[in-house]
Amino acid sequence: MNYRRWLGFLHVILGIFFLVVTTFSHADEITIELRFQPNLENGKLVYEICASCHLPDGWGDKDGTYPQLAGQHQNVLIKQILEIRSGERDNPLMYPFVQERTLGNYQDLADVVAYIATLPMTPEHNKGPWPNFTKEYEKGKKIYKKNCVSCHGKTGEGNNKQYYPRLQGQHYAYVLRQARMVQKGLRKVDPAMLAVVKNLSREDLELVINYVSYLPVPDKDLAPFKDQ
Ligand code: HEC
Ligand code: HEC
Numbered sequence: 001m002n003y004r005r006w007l008g009f010l011h012v013i014l015g016i017f018f019l020v021v022t023t024f025s026h027a028d029e030i031t032i033e034l035r036f037q038p039n040l041e042n043g044k045l046v047y048e049i050c051a052s053c054h055l056p057d058g059w060g061d062k063d064g065t066y067p068q069l070a071g072q073h074q075n076v077l078i079k080q081i082l083e084i085r086s087g088e089r090d091n092p093l094m095y096p097f098v099q100e101r102t103l104g105n106y107q108d109l110a111d112v113v114a115y116i117a118t119l120p121m122t123p124e125h126n127k128g129p130w131p132n133f134t135k136e137y138e139k140g141k142k143i144y145k146k147n148c149v150s151c152h153g154k155t156g157e158g159n160n161k162q163y164y165p166r167l168q169g170q171h172y173a174y175v176l177r178q179a180r181m182v183q184k185g186l187r188k189v190d191p192a193m194l195a196v197v198k199n200l201s202r203e204d205l206e207l208v209i210n211y212v213s214y215l216p217v218p219d220k221d222l223a224p225f226k227d228q
Pocket of ligand 1 (some may be wrong): 016046047049051052053065066067069072076077078080081083090093094097098112119167174177
């Protein structure tokens with residue numbers, strides 16, 4: 001049984017990274033604090049490992065196989081990468097690519113995350129089947145406002161400090177898959193989130209995620225449309 005659990009906390013203050021790593025081992029708790037000045041050139045090189053799946057622009061795949069990384073909060077990225085590295089978040093496909101021997105040390109991690117933060121988001125992410133003005137959209141909106149706004153924010157903007165992922169602009173198929181995994185207990189999340197998701201029916205979960213997929217992304221975060 002694996003008692004070791006890594007949690008990354010990343011604070012961005014004037015471009016300097018403070019990475020606090022906490023290890024829980026039974027009752028023991030050790031905290032190491034590290035400082036990083038991110039190096040974008042190196043981050044770009046490290047990102048080459050990621051690009052084969054998440055694509056060079058960090059937009060992931062519309063079919064939901066690979067999430068969009070562009071636009072995600074840096075703390076969220078770090079936390080997810082460390083949890084995938086430790087196996088706490090099960091991701092056998094990505095697992096070998098985020099180990100220390102492949103991705104590198106904490107400096108490389110800080111660098112790649114800083115590089116991802118420079119990537120604009122896709123202007124054409126995958127959306128759910130029910131657009132604005134349908135009754136399904138309205139139902140999803142109500143469920144979102146009641147159950148999700150408190151953490152993920154009014155427009156799904158998330159919260160970097162609190163590790164709440166940004167949901168706006170993420171591919172519908174990916175978000176739906178994650179939400180279903182959470183509901184089935186296959187992905188561990190904040191217990192308060194689990195409680196609300198567990199209480200939703202399968203249909204309501206689909207409706208709320210549909211609504212999430214239409215939450216607007218601010219123009220400043222988007223890449224321009226590509227000419228066909
Ligand atoms: C072999 C393919 C592959 C490679 C290489 C890969 N990933 Fe992933 N990554 C995935 C898949 C698949 C998922 C979604 C897993 C799931 O459905 O739970 C994912 C999920 C993630 C997530 C979680 C996103 C979220 O919104 O929760 C982050 C962060 C991430 N990857 C970052 C990276 C970084 C950084 C690299 C490079 C160092 C990388 N990945 C390399 C396949 C890959
Ligand atoms: C108490 C705060 C809280 C509430 C309420 C909450 N969430 Fe979350 N949510 C989180 C946190 C924290 C995470 C990151 C989980 C992790 O560490 O893996 C998360 C992750 C997610 C993810 C995975 C995102 C990704 O990029 O992989 C989805 C999807 C999601 N939430 C949807 C919802 C929906 C839909 C609702 C409302 C029905 C909701 N959440 C309510 C805190 C919350």
